[in-house]
Amino acid sequence: MFLALREIRFSRTRYVLIVTIMLLVSFLVLFVTGLANGLGSATSSAVRSMKADHFAVQKDSDDRFARSQLHAQQVEDARAIVGADSAEPLGVQMTTVTKDGQSGKIDIALFGAEAGSWLMPETVEGGALDASETGDVVVDRDLADSGVGIGDTIVDGTTGLKWRVNGFIENNSYSHMPAVWMNAADWASYRSELMAARGGEPDTAFNAIALRSSGSRANELAASLTDADIITKAQAISAIPGHKAEQSSLLMMIVFLYIISAFVLAVFFYVITIQKTSQFGILKAIGARTAYLAGSVAGQVLVLSAGSLALSVALVLVMKEMLPAAMPFALSGGTILLSCALFLGVALLGGLVSIVKVARTDALDAIGRAGA
Amino acid sequence: MNKDTMERTDLAGMSANSPHGAETRLLLDAVTHTYGDGEAVLTVLDGLSLAVSAGELVAVVGPSGSGKSTFLSIAGALLTPTRGAVAVGGRDLAGLNPRRLADLRLRQIGFIFQGANLLPYLKVEEQLRLVAKLGGADKAQTARRASELLERLGLSERRRYYPDKLSGGERQRVAIARALMNDPSVILADEPTASLDADRGRDVTRLLAERVKAEGKAGVIVTHDERILPYCDRVLRLESGKLRQE
Numbered sequence: 001m002f003l004a005l006r007e008i009r010f011s012r013t014r015y016v017l018i019v020t021i022m023l024l025v026s027f028l029v030l031f032v033t034g035l036a037n038g039l040g041s042a043t044s045s046a047v048r049s050m051k052a053d054h055f056a057v058q059k060d061s062d063d064r065f066a067r068s069q070l071h072a073q074q075v076e077d078a079r080a081i082v083g084a085d086s087a088e089p090l091g092v093q094m095t096t097v098t099k100d101g102q103s104g105k106i107d108i109a110l111f112g113a114e115a116g117s118w119l120m121p122e123t124v125e126g127g128a129l130d131a132s133e134t135g136d137v138v139v140d141r142d143l144a145d146s147g148v149g150i151g152d153t154i155v156d157g158t159t160g161l162k163w164r165v166n167g168f169i170e171n172n173s174y175s176h177m178p179a180v181w182m183n184a185a186d187w188a189s190y191r192s193e194l195m196a197a198r199g200g201e202p203d204t205a206f207n208a209i210a211l212r213s214s215g216s217r218a219n220e221l222a223a224s225l226t227d228a229d230i231i232t233k234a235q236a237i238s239a240i241p242g243h244k245a246e247q248s249s250l251l252m253m254i255v256f257l258y259i260i261s262a263f264v265l266a267v268f269f270y271v272i273t274i275q276k277t278s279q280f281g282i283l284k285a286i287g288a289r290t291a292y293l294a295g296s297v298a299g300q301v302l303v304l305s306a307g308s309l310a311l312s313v314a315l316v317l318v319m320k321e322m323l324p325a326a327m328p329f330a331l332s333g334g335t336i337l338l339s340c341a342l343f344l345g346v347a348l349l350g351g352l353v354s355i356v357k358v359a360r361t362d363a364l365d366a367i368g369r370a371g372a
Numbered sequence: 373m374n375k376d377t378m379e380r381t382d383l384a385g386m387s388a389n390s391p392h393g394a395e396t397r398l399l400l401d402a403v404t405h406t407y408g409d410g411e412a413v414l415t416v417l418d419g420l421s422l423a424v425s426a427g428e429l430v431a432v433v434g435p436s437g438s439g440k441s442t443f444l445s446i447a448g449a450l451l452t453p454t455r456g457a458v459a460v461g462g463r464d465l466a467g468l469n470p471r472r473l474a475d476l477r478l479r480q481i482g483f484i485f486q487g488a489n490l491l492p493y494l495k496v497e498e499q500l501r502l503v504a505k506l507g508g509a510d511k512a513q514t515a516r517r518a519s520e521l522l523e524r525l526g527l528s529e530r531r532r533y534y535p536d537k538l539s540g541g542e543r544q545r546v547a548i549a550r551a552l553m554n555d556p557s558v559i560l561a562d563e564p565t566a567s568l569d570a571d572r573g574r575d576v577t578r579l580l581a582e583r584v585k586a587e588g589k590a591g592v593i594v595t596h597d598e599r600i601l602p603y604c605d606r607v608l609r610l611e612s613g614k615l616r617q618e
């Protein structure tokens with residue numbers, strides 16, 4: 001570090017420039033990562049936050065809840081295998097509601113589950129759902145932005161059913177729509193009304209069964225449950241409409257940013273190292289070991305990338321506070337640490353070419369040379 | 373690595389005293405070096421022998437292409453000769469691996485090069501601290517030695533200057549101080565006055581000779597600058613691969 005730090009001190013302009021470039025690239029990496037997480041959470045947080053690890057869906061439904069229908073008998077069968085408290089029926093339906101007495105339409109994702117079961121999200125404000133009450137719902141706090149408050153009534157656009165908002169839940173959205181959770185009994189009546197409104201036979205089917213079970217139990221269930229597939233939570237999330245497309249394009253951007261930063265660093269350090277070949281020759285001649293010189297180059301890469309990372313983390317955190325609510329952004333401490341570690345690794349990889357060059361420099365170059 | 377952990381293999385006859393009666397610090401015995409193989413063999417050094425004792429400054433002169441660089445590289449443990457033996461500070465270099473050779477250069481040999489001698493981004497004092505640090509010396513001792521050397525070479529005022537703020541003569545004086553920093557047995561200088569005018573060249577050589585005598589080093593200057601020869605104890609001419617006394 002003796003050489004690394006003193007050289008940075010001496011050639012300040014040069015290193016400030018590279019830190020600026022690194023800062024911009026790593027800022028972009030963190031920002032896009034946060035955006036990807038934010039979007040991911042907007043499409044999937046309702047499913048992600050469920051305490052289930054597997055789901056049973058109808059065969060040939062492509063893992064999508066909306067395409068799947070399961071009946072009470074299958075719920076019974078599943079409970080017989082994995083235990084009564086490890087399988088819960090789940091209804092999912094996207095619909096449009098209006099606040100009672102107003103005309104503005106709001107898209108929501110409607111979820112139906114047993115009130116008081118482990119599947120039901122926790123209420124953060126107002127009251128939880130009670131199995132003995134009907135007509136009550138708990139809604140994601142995003143609905144407050146549309147003017148819906150506790151005690152208000154919302155009206156379903158298709159069936160005309162009315163529900164009273166009993167409480168708020170948090171971070172619960174599905175396919176960019178705020179989630180609205182209702183009791184299983186309300187779900188059954190909504191489902192029959194919906195089928196009737198569409199001109200079909202009224203039925204009280206669910207869309208999926210949420211399971212809390214080990215992988216082996218899930219396999220056992222898959223073998224015995226008729227007309228159903230057992231999928232993992234991750235499969236269920238990636239089947240949410242739009243989720244996979246968003247995440248894969250953002251992931252591609254992130255991957256490219258890492259590659260770009262590796263290249264920028266590689267080129268910068270290689271050019272600097274070539275300029276310094278004669279210095280490395282002299283250092284080797286006077287007895288510096290290759291490991292020491294390689295460590296010095298690696299030390300510089302680390303100092304510069306750590307410096308730019310610290311700045312860009314600070315910048316991203318400031319940015320996060322300033323972003324409008326309409327721009328979903330989520331960046332946890334763990335993700336920041338992981339991104340930083342990855343970035344440092346990639347930066348070192350970029351410095352590798354220079355280290356090889358340093359290792360190959362011959363101490364003999366120092367003898368019989370007139371100029372620098 | 374510690375000096376003491378290195379094998380001390382005294383070569384037979386290496387304890388032989390030089391004409392001056394002092395201990396021999398640098399010894400090249402029947403050194404032959406050839407480049408290429410098969411038909412096109414170029415013999416650069418042909419049975420060259422040289423013994424330099426403590427406190428002696430030897431000048432090696434010769435036309436370009438006479439093998440001065442090869443001679444210096446071999447004496448400086450940078451190049452292993454095709455045949456013959458080299459001993460620095462009484463230690464035979466035969467069979468040392470590159471890492472041990474690097475350690476030996478660090479502790480036993482002080483180099484002064486023509487140009488590009490100093491690292492542009494280290495202040496004068498730091499140039500000296502670097503070699504001491506590489507050699508694993510402790511801080512207090514390093515500081516003492518550095519300020520003593522800078523004092524002796526008239527650089528105390530310049531200790532916090534970067535090389536680009538120094539004159540050419542000052543730069544070579546820093547190089548001398550750096551070469552002496554780890555208290556080596558041998559000082560090797562490669563055309564140290566090449567980029568200096570006559571007065572400064574003489575100045576630098578005088579200081580070098582003074583330090584070599586005062587600290588009991590074996591000094592070798594490879595040069596074609598005739599004006600500095602009066603400061604040297606012996607002048608040897610490199611011709612057809614051998615050294616001849618002038």
